[in-house]
Amino acid sequence: MRCLNSSSTAVSDPLRPAQHTLTPHHHISVTGGSSGIGKCIAIECYKQGAFITLVARDESKLVQAKKEVEKSAINDKQVVLCISVDVSKDYSQVESVIKQAQEKLGPVDMLVNCAGMSVSGKFEEVDVERFRGLMEVNYLGSVYPTRAVITTMKERRMGRVVFVSSQAGQLGLFGYTAYSASKFALRGLAEALQMEVKPYNIYVTVSYPPDTDTPCLTEENKTKPLETKLISETSGVCQPEQVAKVIVKDAVQGNFNSSVGPDGYMLSALTCGMSPVTSITEGLQQIVTMGLFRTIALFYLGSFDSIVRRCMIQREQSKAADKRE
Numbered sequence: 342m343r344c345l346n347s348s349s350t351a352v353s354d355p356l357r358p359a360q361h362t363l364t365p366h367h368h369i370s371v372t373g374g375s376s377g378i379g380k381c382i383a384i385e386c387y388k389q390g391a392f393i394t395l396v397a398r399d400e401s402k403l404v405q406a407k408k409e410v411e412k413s414a415i416n417d418k419q420v421v422l423c424i425s426v427d428v429s430k431d432y433s434q435v436e437s438v439i440k441q442a443q444e445k446l447g448p449v450d451m452l453v454n455c456a457g458m459s460v461s462g463k464f465e466e467v468d469v470e471r472f473r474g475l476m477e478v479n480y481l482g483s484v485y486p487t488r489a490v491i492t493t494m495k496e497r498r499m500g501r502v503v504f505v506s507s508q509a510g511q512l513g514l515f516g517y518t519a520y521s522a523s524k525f526a527l528r529g530l531a532e533a534l535q536m537e538v539k540p541y542n543i544y545v546t547v548s549y550p551p552d553t554d555t556p557c558l559t560e561e562n563k564t565k566p567l568e569t570k571l572i573s574e575t576s577g578v579c580q581p582e583q584v585a586k587v588i589v590k591d592a593v594q595g596n597f598n599s600s601v602g603p604d605g606y607m608l609s610a611l612t613c614g615m616s617p618v619t620s621i622t623e624g625l626q627q628i629v630t631m632g633l634f635r636t637i638a639l640f641y642l643g644s645f646d647s648i649v650r651r652c653m654i655q656r657e658q659s660k661a662a663d664k665r666e
């Protein structure tokens with residue numbers, strides 16, 4: 342049977358979906374699966390026996406990633422399929438390639454929307470076209486693949502959809518005016534969608550990773566404002582393998598929220614708002630910790646403001662010194 346099985350054991354927590362496990366033969370489609378976090382998610386799922394579709398634009402990176410994923414096979418029936426498409430441009434194209442993948446590997450059991458990119462810089466220094474570009478890739482690039490799989494998931498009354506947001510999708514911070522907005526958008530999409538599809542036994546997960554050691558971060562660090570770097574250091578740098586493990590575990594369990602590390606945990610509890618809750622424990626923890634975490638957050642916000650102020654003063658001083666020379 343190829344489905345995200347509801348195990349027969351009784352579920353003690355009424356808010357949590359019946360316990361789910363990832364069993365062999367699941368078809369998992371990962372956008373952005375050719376690099377970084379997406380590639381690690383594909384590897385993590387392959388290790389558990391899944392069939393994988395990797396979606397990204399660059400074909401040579403896809404072929405390379407496919408080879409890497411195949412190394413962690415646990416049986417000789419497993420397949421990795423590559424699809425080269427831009428997820429953010431033409432919906433009908435996205436729909437047709439997903440259809441082809443489903444014809445080959447069966448209906449998608451879990452879609453992981455991980456394709457994305459970042460742009461950093463001061464608001465007035467970011468080219469206006471980049472605001473559109475980021476909304477296209479990070480937001481529409483998650484809407485399109487989801488739209489292409491959701492009808493079949495509803496018919497089958499099962500499925501998982503994952504959105505990879507960012508900690509910068511939980512708070513806005515210096516240098517991320519364009520990026521943060523595109524990552525916040527995913528949360529709104531995910532909350533609304535979850536309310537629609539929950540009765541169909543489909544569970545939505547939003548992941549909020551901190552800085553993660555991937556080609557994207559290396560590239561970003563070349564031009565990232567000092568302020569952004571210093572503020573982001575608060576929650577450190579994670580390895581993509583670790584982030585991928587957490588995402589796969591939370592998605593399989595049907596958790597709406599997926600965070601990494603202690604700062605990630607605090608941020609998620611603090612910013613839970615009206616997002617769905619997947620266990621009584623989670624709800625109780627939010628209620629009990631809210632005041633404390635808000636107190637801690639105020640100190641962080643104070644320190645972020647002082648980073649921004651210090652950087653500004655330093656810039657002005659070095660500008661003045663340059664003029665004198």
Ligand SMILES: NC(=O)C1=CN([C@@H]2O[C@H](COP(=O)(O)OP(=O)(O)OC[C@H]3O[C@@H](n4cnc5c(N)ncnc54)[C@H](OP(=O)(O)O)[C@@H]3O)[C@@H](O)[C@H]2O)C=CC1
Pocket residue numbers: 372373374375376377378379396397398399400402426427428429455456457458459478479482505506507508549550551552553554555556557558
């Ligand atoms: N690294 C970090 O610090 C963090 C990253 N994130 C998020 O995680 C996700 C993955 O990031 P990361 O692994 O670091 O990035 P990488 O740059 O390593 O990987 C990005 C992947 O997305 C694909 N992709 C990009 N644009 C498109 C597109 N238009 N259509 C199809 N595929 C596309 C890329 O392939 P190709 O270019 O060939 O299309 C590549 O496979 C992103 O959404 C990012 O915002 C969140 C928090 C922190």
Ligand SMILES: CCCCCCCCCCCCCCCC(=O)[C@@H](N)CO
Pocket residue numbers: 458459506507508509514550551552553557558561572573574575576604607608611634635637638641
């Ligand atoms: C109780 C309150 C706790 C508060 C903790 C605050 C920590 C803020 C850190 C924000 C880090 C943002 C990383 C964005 C990474 C990213 O998405 C890009 N690297 C993508 O390329």
